[in-house]
Amino acid sequence: MTSRLRRFVGAQPAAAEPVAVQQQVERCEMCTAQVAPEHGHVVDVEHRSLMCACRPCYLLFVKGDNGRYRAVPDRYLVGPGLTPQEWQGLGLPISTAFFLRGDSGLGVFYPSPAGATECLLDLDVWSGLTRAHPMLGQARPEVEAILIRQVESDVECYLVPIDACYQLVGTVRLYWKGFDGGEEARERIDAFFADIRSKAKPFGLEA
Numbered sequence: 001m002t003s004r005l006r007r008f009v010g011a012q013p014a015a016a017e018p019v020a021v022q023q024q025v026e027r028c029e030m031c032t033a034q035v036a037p038e039h040g041h042v043v044d045v046e047h048r049s050l051m052c053a054c055r056p057c058y059l060l061f062v063k064g065d066n067g068r069y070r071a072v073p074d075r076y077l078v079g080p081g082l083t084p085q086e087w088q089g090l091g092l093p094i095s096t097a098f099f100l101r102g103d104s105g106l107g108v109f110y111p112s113p114a115g116a117t118e119c120l121l122d123l124d125v126w127s128g129l130t131r132a133h134p135m136l137g138q139a140r141p142e143v144e145a146i147l148i149r150q151v152e153s154d155v156e157c158y159l160v161p162i163d164a165c166y167q168l169v170g171t172v173r174l175y176w177k178g179f180d181g182g183e184e185a186r187e188r189i190d191a192f193f194a195d196i197r198s199k200a201k202p203f204g205l206e207a
């Protein structure tokens, strides 16, 4: 999973060339049709990569959770937060992490200046948390993730499309400076989470 995230992040524009990138025409990686800046993505499970997709190609892969290509859903959910004790119980050394269930198991990653970094997850603690917080078990394998962020005594929980996690990883990789990230990185990360919050529907009331 790490290699897939790295590959996606590696394809992001370098910080020095945003103007050139904006002028580039984005294309569907399945049929080469031109796509709008806002477009869907399809996960290639076999090659662990994320592909930009036009609407017709995207729709081909909306159904089914076990094929090679899977459309990334566009649902954003917000669940009840964890308590700080619950978060500490996971023993993770960071304040933001995403949990991704792949066909080969569950992984936990955090965004770092080096890209997405995998850390160890205590599966017993995680399954206890999932019983107490049912949304944690609802992310679809390979295409959705649980994103958790601790801000002081609040521990926010979201269910997000996997491409949102890649976006967060790319933001941290591009803007993080020094030990604490610096002001620009903090502002961009806050803006990312504000955007997630504005899109998210409360878990259990989403239908």
Ligand SMILES: [Zn+2]
Pocket: 028, 029, 030, 031, 032, 033, 053, 054, 055, 056, 057, 058
């Ligand atoms: Zn296409």
Ligand SMILES: [Zn+2]
Pocket: 039, 040, 041, 051, 052, 053
């Ligand atoms: Zn894309």
